[in-house]
Every structure is written in structure tokens, then in C-alpha cells.
Amino acid sequence: MSAVIENHHDDHHHGPAKGITRWLYTTNHKDIGTLYLWFSFAMFLIGGAMAMVIRAELFSPGMQIVEPEFYNQMITLHGLIMIFGGVMPAFVGLANWLVPMMIGAPDMALPRMNNLSFWILPFAFFILLSSLFMEGGAPNFGWTFYAPLSTTYAPPSVTFFIFSVHIMGASSIMGSINVVVTIMNMRAPGVGLMKMPLFVWSWLITAYLLIAVMPVLAGAVTMMLMDIHFGTSFFNAAGGGDPVLFQHIFWFFGHPEVYIMILPAFGIVSHIIETFSRKPLFGYASMVWAMLSIAILSFVVWAHHMFTVGMPLAAEIFFMWATMLIAVPTGVKVFNWVATMFRGSITFETPMLFACAFVVLFTIGGLSGLMLAIVPADFQYHDTYFVVAHFHYVLVPGAIFSIMAAVYYWIPKWSGNMYDERLGKLHFWLSFIGVNVTFFPQHFIGLAGMPRRYPDYALQFADWNMVSSVGAFLFGFSQLLFLFIVVKTVIGGKKATDQVWEGAKGLEWTVASPAPYHTFSTPPKVD
Amino acid sequence: MFLNLFKYLNKKILFVILFITAPLINADWFALNMTRGITDISNEVFELHMLIFWICVAIGVLVFGVMFYSMYAHTREKNPVPATFDDNHKLEIAWTIIPFLILIAMAIPASKTLIKMYDDTAGDINIQVTGYQWKWQYRYLEDDVSFFSNLATDWDEINNLVPKGENYLQEVDEMVVIPTGKKVRFLITANDVIHSWWMPAFAIKQDAIPGFVNTAWTKVDVPGIYRGKCTELCGKNHGFMPIVVKVVEQDEYEEWVGIKKEEAQKLAELTTKEWTAEELVSRGQSVYEVNCVACHQTNGQGIAGIFPALVGSDIVLNNKERNIEILMEGVQGAAMNSFSYLSEVEIASVITYTRQSWGNDEKGDGEVVVPKDIVDYKEPKI
Numbered sequence: 001m002s003a004v005i006e007n008h009h010d011d012h013h014h015g016p017a018k019g020i021t022r023w024l025y026t027t028n029h030k031d032i033g034t035l036y037l038w039f040s041f042a043m044f045l046i047g048g049a050m051a052m053v054i055r056a057e058l059f060s061p062g063m064q065i066v067e068p069e070f071y072n073q074m075i076t077l078h079g080l081i082m083i084f085g086g087v088m089p090a091f092v093g094l095a096n097w098l099v100p101m102m103i104g105a106p107d108m109a110l111p112r113m114n115n116l117s118f119w120i121l122p123f124a125f126f127i128l129l130s131s132l133f134m135e136g137g138a139p140n141f142g143w144t145f146y147a148p149l150s151t152t153y154a155p156p157s158v159t160f161f162i163f164s165v166h167i168m169g170a171s172s173i174m175g176s177i178n179v180v181v182t183i184m185n186m187r188a189p190g191v192g193l194m195k196m197p198l199f200v201w202s203w204l205i206t207a208y209l210l211i212a213v214m215p216v217l218a219g220a221v222t223m224m225l226m227d228i229h230f231g232t233s234f235f236n237a238a239g240g241g242d243p244v245l246f247q248h249i250f251w252f253f254g255h256p257e258v259y260i261m262i263l264p265a266f267g268i269v270s271h272i273i274e275t276f277s278r279k280p281l282f283g284y285a286s287m288v289w290a291m292l293s294i295a296i297l298s299f300v301v302w303a304h305h306m307f308t309v310g311m312p313l314a315a316e317i318f319f320m321w322a323t324m325l326i327a328v329p330t331g332v333k334v335f336n337w338v339a340t341m342f343r344g345s346i347t348f349e350t351p352m353l354f355a356c357a358f359v360v361l362f363t364i365g366g367l368s369g370l371m372l373a374i375v376p377a378d379f380q381y382h383d384t385y386f387v388v389a390h391f392h393y394v395l396v397p398g399a400i401f402s403i404m405a406a407v408y409y410w411i412p413k414w415s416g417n418m419y420d421e422r423l424g425k426l427h428f429w430l431s432f433i434g435v436n437v438t439f440f441p442q443h444f445i446g447l448a449g450m451p452r453r454y455p456d457y458a459l460q461f462a463d464w465n466m467v468s469s470v471g472a473f474l475f476g477f478s479q480l481l482f483l484f485i486v487v488k489t490v491i492g493g494k495k496a497t498d499q500v501w502e503g504a505k506g507l508e509w510t511v512a513s514p515a516p517y518h519t520f521s522t523p524p525k526v527d
Numbered sequence: 528m529f530l531n532l533f534k535y536l537n538k539k540i541l542f543v544i545l546f547i548t549a550p551l552i553n554a555d556w557f558a559l560n561m562t563r564g565i566t567d568i569s570n571e572v573f574e575l576h577m578l579i580f581w582i583c584v585a586i587g588v589l590v591f592g593v594m595f596y597s598m599y600a601h602t603r604e605k606n607p608v609p610a611t612f613d614d615n616h617k618l619e620i621a622w623t624i625i626p627f628l629i630l631i632a633m634a635i636p637a638s639k640t641l642i643k644m645y646d647d648t649a650g651d652i653n654i655q656v657t658g659y660q661w662k663w664q665y666r667y668l669e670d671d672v673s674f675f676s677n678l679a680t681d682w683d684e685i686n687n688l689v690p691k692g693e694n695y696l697q698e699v700d701e702m703v704v705i706p707t708g709k710k711v712r713f714l715i716t717a718n719d720v721i722h723s724w725w726m727p728a729f730a731i732k733q734d735a736i737p738g739f740v741n742t743a744w745t746k747v748d749v750p751g752i753y754r755g756k757c758t759e760l761c762g763k764n765h766g767f768m769p770i771v772v773k774v775v776e777q778d779e780y781e782e783w784v785g786i787k788k789e790e791a792q793k794l795a796e797l798t799t800k801e802w803t804a805e806e807l808v809s810r811g812q813s814v815y816e817v818n819c820v821a822c823h824q825t826n827g828q829g830i831a832g833i834f835p836a837l838v839g840s841d842i843v844l845n846n847k848e849r850n851i852e853i854l855m856e857g858v859q860g861a862a863m864n865s866f867s868y869l870s871e872v873e874i875a876s877v878i879t880y881t882r883q884s885w886g887n888d889e890k891g892d893g894e895v896v897v898p899k900d901i902v903d904y905k906e907p908k909i
Contacts, residue, residue: 061695062687069763069830135832142760148737149720149762153660153862155833237738243721244736278603280613308723308758309734310741313645317638324630328623335622338590341597345609348598356598360591367583374633376640377576379732380561383723383758444559449727451758454766456685458696 015517024119027111028517029096034414035118036093037407041483043085043125044400048476050078055438055472058465063456071455072140073132079143083261084168085125087395090403091264092117092175095203097414099179101508101515102197104188104524109181117174124167131157142453144254147235147246151227158228162221169214176207176214183207188507190526194285197506201288202267205295209256209263212299217253220246244309251302259298261395262362263291265402266333269355271506272409273337276352277344278503283336290329290336297326307378316375323373327366334363349501350424354405357397357432365393368443383453386446392439396475397432404431404482411489412496416514419489427485430478437471562727565749569730571640579633586629644730647742650712652705658715658722658735658757661764661821664868665703668714672787676701677817678767685767696766697754702773705747706780712744719864723759726770734759747774764821798871798898804879807895811880814873819881822862827885834862837881844891850878851896851904871901 016022016031026032053074057065066074096114100107108114131138136155139145150158183204187196196204223246226232233239235246266287274281281287303311303319311319337359346352368390372378381387404427412418441464446452450461457465496513507526511519563573600606655666659675666673679698683689692698705711715724717735725732729745755770775783816825822834829836842849854874857865866874878896882888 063685146721153720279609283614283619286619308732321634324634327630328626331626332623338594343610344601345603345606346601347603367587371579374575374579374637376572376637376644379730380572382732447561451756453760456766
């Protein structure tokens with residue numbers, strides 16, 4: 001036994017293995033974090049290419065580039081890939097890199113499972129994307145896959161879609177268990193729960209949400225599988241089933257899922273604003289309680305996605321009031337960020353630019369969300385471009401801007417090199433302009449009456465659709481600049497100091513830049 | 528910050544910005560807001576929308592105002608020594624309680640309007656609305672009038688082969704007609720997948736769900752033609768099944784109902800008449816173009832893997848009985864639904880058309896199906 005322990009101890013002095021096996025066999029949290037981040041970037045580009053197809057088709061009225069059938073496949077895959085392949089793995093990658101370093105742990109608690117939870121993901125997306133080449137085409141029923149369009153009326157590839165969702169779910173559940181176990185057991189002495197960095201807190205809450213709702217999603221797709229292949233009628237009215245039941249199950253997963261994609265962003269932005277304001281974060285405890293309240297409320301608001309399905313009046317009123325309640329803790333977070341900046345000593349490096357844009361644009365998305373909660377008005381907004389504008393404001397300049405901010409903020413620590421500040425700022429401004437030109441006009445298009453998921457539209461929507469498409473192309477192609485900046489930074493550049501940012505606080509800034517392959521083999525001392 | 532931006536601007540970026548702003552100048556600035564609609568309810572909804580909108584604008588101005596002020600006044604150059612405070616209990620309590628009160632102030636009028644919208648008592652006129660892939664059916668329950676409403680825009684316009692008309696994608700072959708001043712209740716359901724019936728001018732949007740009946744009502748005082756759309760993804764032609772409601776004065780409405788009843792009478796007479804194969808084929812072609820082309824395509828080849836080909840299909844060639852059965856009952860577990868809602872003449876003629884077209888008449892038995900066959904099929908079997 002002691003011999004084994006000795007060997008294990010020796011491993012700590014090894015660097016990474018050489019060649020491809022380093023990445024296939026790795027159990028190192030930093031390697032796995034890198035894998036997740038590159039994977040999500042690849043998915044971001046693929047999902048983005050699909051968005052370009054969508055916006056190209058919508059550039060002017062009439063069917064130009066694709067058939068309606070293929071258009072539906074594009075909107076479906078765009079949503080699934082961006083959510084499950086882009087945003088979620090990016091956050092898991094950040095958790096892998098940062099959580100152990102932030103709490104003074106040597107690695108994730110379950111390193112082999114960590115390897116597994118990453119390496120099943122490429123297969124899930126290979127299966128999903130391969131459905132594009134199957135007879136009948138890829139899934140074409142929207143990322144919300146409402147039955148019976150996704151069961152009785154679905155193309156045969158739906159079975160592959162179900163299998164790939166199962167794999168993604170397994171990956172997420174394993175990843176979350178790993179995060180929870182790591183945070184609960186491996187904090188360095190002195191890192192109490194209420195001393196944890198907010199990114200760690202945000203991920204702890206996110207991980208619990210994932211563990212709670214991913215099995216629900218798995219249940220929903222399994223019921224679909226049964227309906228399609230085994231003669232059940234869960235969602236088939238003709239067999240005594242209930243198509244609305246599907247929506248209830250889906251959104252019971254789907255609404256917490258929305259917060260899964262924004263809570264880690266809250267954590268990231270809190271760190272960045274604190275650093276570049278050179279002032280302590282305002283209201284740490286209320287930040288934690290706000291995230292907890294948002295997470296708990298997320299389980300009782302799901303039916304606000306379904307105000308038009310014909311629920312009883314009492315249900316409509318309950319879900320309206322519960323939904324509006326979420327604005328309170330969300331408001332607290334926004335006010336805290338602003339108060340952190342107030343009377344600070346602010347500089348605007350690229351991460352701070354992205355974080356400031358996050359606060360403003362996420363808040364716009366939150367306010368349009370509040371409008372959507374008002375049921376009578378929602379009857380006019382529901383399933384129009386107003387909704388598309390709303391959730392893209394929350395997800396693109398919300399979740400995705402926070403991920404970009406995180407990459408600029410921590411990449412000096414990861415790679416040991418500073419990124420090119422001039423190019424970083426250029427990337428920010430192109431993205432900022434692109435995002436707003438794309439999505440702001442969609443509010444107008446929606447209010448004026450254009451439904452979402454339409455491959456073609458009436459003539460009065462033509463002008464703003466063209467503006468939106470131009471913005472989308474600008475935003476899309478700007479991301480190639482991001483790729484260039486990241487590659488350039490990884491290859492070389494000005495050496496980063498250990499501290500990197502003057503105002504940065506936290507254990508990850510106490511280790512060398514680049515962070516050694518193994519950090520905190522001995523727990524640090526924290527007061 | 529902005530100074531920095533300009534430093535990085537080169538000609539290319541200026542070109543991009545010009546490219547973006549050019550359509551902005553041409554854009555239609557009047558079509559930016561929600562339609563006010565023409566009913567009391569739709570006006571209330573519009574007022575609610577504007578109320579919430581201005582509250583959101585006020586919150587935004589306040590929050591972003593403080594934030595932009597900090598970004599301007601509290602930079603490192605202007606404020607080299609940052610403050611050190613990290614909480615303020617009074618402030619934190621205030622910004623929890625005040626938003627809470629604002630929310631209640633918004634939710635109360637919203638709930639009141641909602642209660643009015645949820646009045647599902649019977650209307651003076653009750654219309655059953657059924658969503659199909661990809662058209663709407665309207666049945667006037669009191670008057671026994673029933674018809675389908677299909678997109679009237681020519682596919683050549685959609686495919687950019689001819690110029691687009693004024694009501695591109697917002698026109699139908701038969702409008703729903705309702706009278707002014709009467710409470711009209713819609714009973715909304717679907718035959719295949721979920722659709723959603725949206726008429727912005729009445730502030731009605733209700734999902735049409737197979738196996739469920741949702742209700743919505745309206746009372747319109749202003750005659751006119753109002754246009755709406757399907758708002759739940761329902762497959763390939765989701766974007767191509769618009770809704771058009773024509774509101775007319777009571778006497779004009781009664782006249783219209785009279786005409787519709789006469790038409791139904793004529794159709795019943797057609798069923799008993801003697802049909803020649805040529806008559807059936809020519810009538811069947813028009814039925815096919817409205818009901819079948821979306822899946823089976825104009826050339827009868829279908830789409831590989833989803834929608835089977837009718838050309839060379841053994842059932843279409845040689846199995847008349849099964850052919851009728853499929854149209855009447857649909858195919859369990861497949862996208863093919865029952866078309867029993869069509870008239871006997873329509874079903875018989877469309878089957879005959881498929882059996883006589885695309886070379887099917889040479890390969891198969893080429894037997895003709897007459898309306899009487901469908902009437903016989905519908906007879907109870909003992």
C-alpha cells in the first residue's frame with residue numbers, strides 16, 4: 001500500500017505526457033479544462049455557421065438559399081449545438097480550470113470520471129451532426145422538440161437525436177457531481193463556504209441545478225423514444241396521451257437550464273468587475289443569496305413558456321407572479337455590480353469591456369423578460385421575434401460575452417502570455433456592435449408581428465430583417481478574430497506576471513504564470 | 528474609451544459601419560411597435576405593454592445612468608484612490624423592497640385584464656378552428672358551415688420567380704367572416720401537430736393542440752380585414768399558413784352564411800351525379816395541389832425517407848380498397864393523416880387523379896374511384 005502511495009507521489013513531479021495520449025488519457029483538471037474550452041469553441045463556430053445560414057435566408061423575403069425543410073433543421077441544430085455544445089461545455093471547461101485553483105485543491109475530486117465526462121461529448125455531437133446526412137434529414141422540430149411534431153411526425157433521425165441527448169445529459173451529470181464533490185470536500189483549510197470566490201459559488205449552485213433537471217430531460221426523451229418505437233402514447237392524444245404533458249416536462253427541465261447558462265456568468269462578471277474597479281465587491285453575501293433564490297425560484301416558473309397552451313386562469317396568474325418575483329434577486333445582482341463600480345478606480349481592459357457590456361445588455365434582456373412575464377402582453381409577444389431578441393440578449397451578450405471575458409481575464413494565467421490588448425479591444429467593439437445590430441431590431445420585428453421559426457416573411461418585416469442579418473454577419477465573422485487572438489496568445493506574446501492584474505484577488509493569482517501542471521499539491525494557507 | 532476605438536478604426540471598419548447604417552436610414556420607422564388592435568381587450572393589452580415598457584425604460588435609465596456615470600467619473604485617471612466600502616444595508620433593503628412594490632403595481636392590472644380575457648362562456652357565434660399541416664379549417668357550429676382556408680400566395684412569388692404582391696404570405700383563398708358587435712367565441716384545436724392561432728388585432732393567441740379544445744373570444748366593432756399567422760412550429764410549411772378574418776356588418780354576414788349554405792347544397796348534389804374519368808382527374812388535380820403536394824410533391828415522388836412516393840406505389844397501382852382506406856383513416860404512426868374531412872367528391876377525384884397520373888395508369892389497374900365508392904365506404908359495415 002505504501003509503495004502505491006509513493007508512486008503516486010512521484011507522479012506529481014511529472015509534466016504532461018507527450019503526444020495525443022496526453023489528451024486522450026489525461027485526468028488533469030487543466031488539460032480537461034482546455035479540452036472542454038476548445039471543444040466548445042469548435043461547436044460555437046459550427047452553431048454560428050448555422051446561424052449565418054439562417055440569417056442569410058432571412059436577409060430578404062422569399063426563399064433564396066435553403067428549403068423550408070432544411071431551414072427547420074438549421075434552427076433546431078443551431079439551438080441544440082449552441083446550448084449543449086457551446087455554452088454549457090465552455091462553463092464546464094472554466095470550472096475545471098478555475099474551481100480547483102480558486103479553492104486551493106490539487107485537482108478535481110473525481111479525475112477519471114472527469115476524463116470520461118469530456119470524452120463522451122464529441123461522440124454525442126458527432127451523432128447529432130451526422131443526422132444531417134441521414135435520410136429525411138436532421139431533427140427539424142426546434143430545440144424545444146415539442147411532441148407530437150418530434151414523435152409521430154419526426155424524421156427517422158430523431159432516434160439518433162434522443163441518443164445524443166442522453167449522452168450529453170450523462171456528461172453534464174458526471175461533470176456536475178464532480179464539481180459538487182470537489183467544492184464540498186477539497187477546499188483548502190480556511191476557505192469556508194462564505195469565503196468561496198463567487199465563481200465557485202455560482203458553479204456549486206449550477207451543479208445542483210444540473211443534477212436536478214438533467215434526469216428530467218432524460219425522462220422526456222425516453223418517453224419520446226417509447227412513443228416512437230414501443231407503442232406507448234405518452235404524448236399522443238389519439239392514444240389517450242397528452243401533448244401538453246411534454247411541454248410541462250420539457251420546461252421543468254428547460255427553465256432551470258436557462259439559469260444553468262447564466263449563473264456561472266454571474267460569478268465570472270463579479271470577479272472581473274471587482275478586479276478592474278480596484279474595490280471590494282459590493283454585497284458578497286447578498287450575491288450568494290440572490291443566486292440561491294434565483295435557483296430555487298427557477299423550479300416554480302416553468303409554465304411561463306407556455307402561457308398560450310390554455311392553462312387554467314389560476315395557473316396563469318400563479319406563474320406570472322412567480323416569474324416577476326425573479327426580477328427581485330436579479331435586480332439585486334445588477335445593483336451590486338453597479339455599486340461595486342461606483343467610486344472605484346476603473347480601467348477598461350478587454351475583460352472589463354466585456355463585463356460592462358454584459359451588465360448593460362443582460363439587463364436589457366432581463367427587462368424584456370419582465371415584459372414577457374405579463375400574461376396578457378405575452379399573448380402578443382409569445383413565439384414572435386420579440387422572444388428571439390429577449391433570449392439572445394440574455395444568451396449572447398449575457399452568457400457568451402461572460403465566457404469571452406473569462407478567456408481574456410484568465411488566459412494569461414493559463415498560457416503565461418498576455419493577449420494582444422489592441423486586438424482584444426477591436427474584437428470587443430466588433431462583437432458589441434454586431435450583437436446589438438443583430439438582436440435589437442428583432443424586438444421591433446417581433447412587436448410588429450413576425451413569428452419566430454419562419455423561413456420567409458411578409459414584406460413589412462423586410463428592412464429590419466436585413467439590418468439584423470448584416471449585424472449577424474459582422475458578429476459571426478468577428479469571432480474568427482477571437483480565434484486568431486487566442487491562438488496568438490497561446491503561441492507567444494508578452495510574458496504575464498504571476499499577479500497578471502493589479503486588482504485581482506484569489507488563490508489562482510498566487511501561482512506562477514503559466515499555472516504549473518500541478519498546483520496546490522500542498523494546501524495553501526488561507527486566513 | 529471612444530478615443531481608443533477611433534484609433535483602431537481603419538478604412539475597412541468604416542466600410543462595415545457604413546454598410547450597417549445604410550439600411551438603417553431606409554428602414555420603416557413606423558412599424559416598430561405592437562399593434563394596438565381594434566377591440567377593447569387588444570387596446571388594454573397595448574396599454575399594459577406600453578406601461579411595462581416605460582417602467583422598464585425608467586429602470587434602465589436609472590441603473591445605466593449610475594453605471595455610465597461611474598464609468599465616466601470613477602476611472603483610474605480621475606479617481607486614483609478607490610473607495611473601500613463593500614456594503615450598505617439601508618441601500619440594499621431599499622433596492623429589494625422598491626422593485627418588489629413596482630412588480631406588484633405591474634401585476635395587478637395585468638391580472639385584471641387576464642381575467643377578462645379568460646371569459647369562456649358561449650358566444651353569439653361559435654366557430655371551431657382546427658389546425659392542419661398546413662392550413663386552417665373553420666366550422667360555424669350554429670350554421671353548419673365549414674371550409675378550409677389555405678395560403679393564396681403563389682409559390683412562384685415565394686421562390687422569387689415573379690414580383691411579390693402587397694399581401695405576400697398574408698392572404699388566403701377563403702377568409703373567416705364574422706359580424707360586428709357580436710361576441711364570437713373560437714374553439715381552437717388541431718388535427719395533427721400543435722399549431723397556434725394568432726390574430727394580433729384581437730390580441731388572441733391560443734395554441735391549437737390535438738385532443739384539446741382551447742377557447743378565445745372577441746367582439747369587434749370595426750369592419751375590416753385583419754391578418755394573423757400560425758405561431759407554433761408545425762413542420763415544413765409553418766410559415767405558410769396565414770389567418771385572415773373579415774369583419775362585416777350583420778346583414779352582410781347573414782348574406783354570406785346564405786351563400787355558404789347554398790354551396791354546401793350544390794356539393795351534396797355533385798356526389799350523386801355520374802362522373803367521367805376525365806372530370807374526376809381534372810377535379811382531383813386541384814384537390815391534390817391544395818392538400819397533397821406539400822408532402823407527396825407535384826411529381827408524386829414524395830421526399831425520400833419521410834413522405835412516400837405515389838408513383839409506382841403498389842397501393843396506388845393495384846389496391847383500390849386500401850387506397851380509399853388510407854385517405855379515410857390515415858396511417859397510424861406516420862405523418863399521413865385521415866382526410867375524411869374532405870368531401871366525397873374531393874376524395875374520390877384525388878384518388879382517381881393519383882391512379883391516372885405520372886404513368887401510374889399504364890403500370891397499374893388504373894381503376895377509377897367515384898364519389899359513390901366513398902359514400903359506400905362511410906356506410907356502417909354490418
